[in-house]
Amino acid sequence: MSTKVLIIGACGQIGTELTTAxxxxxxxxxxxxxxxxxxxxxxxxxxxxxxxxxxxxxxxxACVEKHKITDVYLMAALLSATAEKNPDFAWDLNMNSLFHVLNLAKEKVIQKVFWPSSIAVFGENSPKKNTPQHTIMEPSTVYGISKLSGERWCEYYHKNYGVDVRSIRYPGIISWKANPGGGTTDYAVEIFHEAVQKGSYTCFLRDDTSLPMMFMDDAVRATINIMKAEPESVKVRSSYNIAAISFTPAELATAIQQIIPEFAIAYEPDSRQKIADTWPESIDDSTATADWNWSHEFDMKTIVSEMISNLQRVLV
Incomplete structure (x- = not known):
């Protein structure tokens, strides 16, 4: 049977570019x-x-049956900062949507499921540097709690019902094509828009807050590659760590100033700082590399160049 894909939440930051890919x-x-x-x-x-x-x-x-869908990518979710403002709705959306898709797979209505997790599953007691695949996970946000719960349910459905569900823990995602979706790492997208349009930016995190980040092209490639991997290669059925680079707002600002010398940044940390303080500074993704050959392609220099050149083209 040929692959027929349904993307749920296709209009989000990742969903938009995943649809094209x-x-x-x-x-x-x-x-x-x-x-x-x-x-x-x-x-x-x-x-x-x-x-x-x-x-x-x-x-x-009904949609699955209408289009004879084999693979579902469940991208719908309320992200970290937004979820804190509406925890009941966040839990309803993030968890019940997952149960619906897992149960359809259990019932053999669909064959394969992709569900994204996040670095939000980690907490203040997790190792901050090179956070390992298996470690202490005590999330403090509604988003992180829902993602950790989802990971456990994914593994449960795989072990007990044979559901072919696959997942990766996204770091912060950087893209020039789609707007961010209400997450704690959104500054790393907003900063480029403001640099190109205004020449300055006020960051909602401290200058020294290091977080794992990834260019959208790498995130989309990881998503498709784990779904194309042979089932026996996907040995982790909760969710895989994936990583690219880590940087602070100050380091990113310096990189932007290499191209836009007049760019200025100020810092006014808000409620998102408290969330960021519980997240890893860097991620160990060696398990994903070993199991299905994951590796990132975009480094800081190429990300900054791609973001500025494309935003100058579409915004100015």
Whole structure:
């Protein structure tokens, strides 16, 4: 049977670019984008789009059966900073959508599931540097709690029901194509927009806050590659650490000033600083490398160059 893909939450920061990459991989007719509302992005005018509430199992099942879907990418979620403002809704969306998709896989309605986790699963007692694949995990945010709970359920469904579910823990994602979605690492996208448009930026984190980051192209490639890997190569069925680079706001500002010398940055930490303080500074992703050959391609210099050159083209 050929691969037929449904992306739930296709209009989000990662979902938008993942939709394009999956259509380039499997063909436009084989990839269905869906979300609770349609984005204005041209991406969603170039292929089939379905309005779909991730909390509605019957609607998901109907869409799966209508399009003969084999693989579901469940990208719908309320991210860290936004989830703290509405914890009940965050738990409902983040957890029940996962149960719906896992149960459809358990019922053999779909064959394979991708569900993203996050570095938010770690907590203040986790090792800060080179945080290992298996370690203490005591998240302090609703988002992190939901992601850690989801990891345990993914592994449970795999072990007990044979569900082919695959997951990676995303670090902060940097992209020039899509707006950030309400996360604690959003500054690393906002800073480029402000640098290009205004020449200055006020950061909501301290200058010395080091966090793991990744360019969107690497994140999308990791997502597709883990789904294309042979089942026996995917040995972790909770979620894999993946990593690229780590930097502080001050280090990023210095890198931007290499291209935009007049760029100025100020710091006014807000509630997101408390969240960032519980997260890792860097991630050990050697397990993903060993199991399915993961490696990142974009370093700090190439990320900064890509972001500024593309934003200067589309914003100025």
């Amino acid at each position: 999956l259509r380039n991989t499997y063909g436009f007719s084989n990839v269905i984008a869906s979300d609770i509302r349609k984005s204005e992005s041209d991406v969603f005018n170039q292929g089939t789009f379905e309005l779909l509430d991730a909390r509605d199992k019957d609607a998901i099942k």
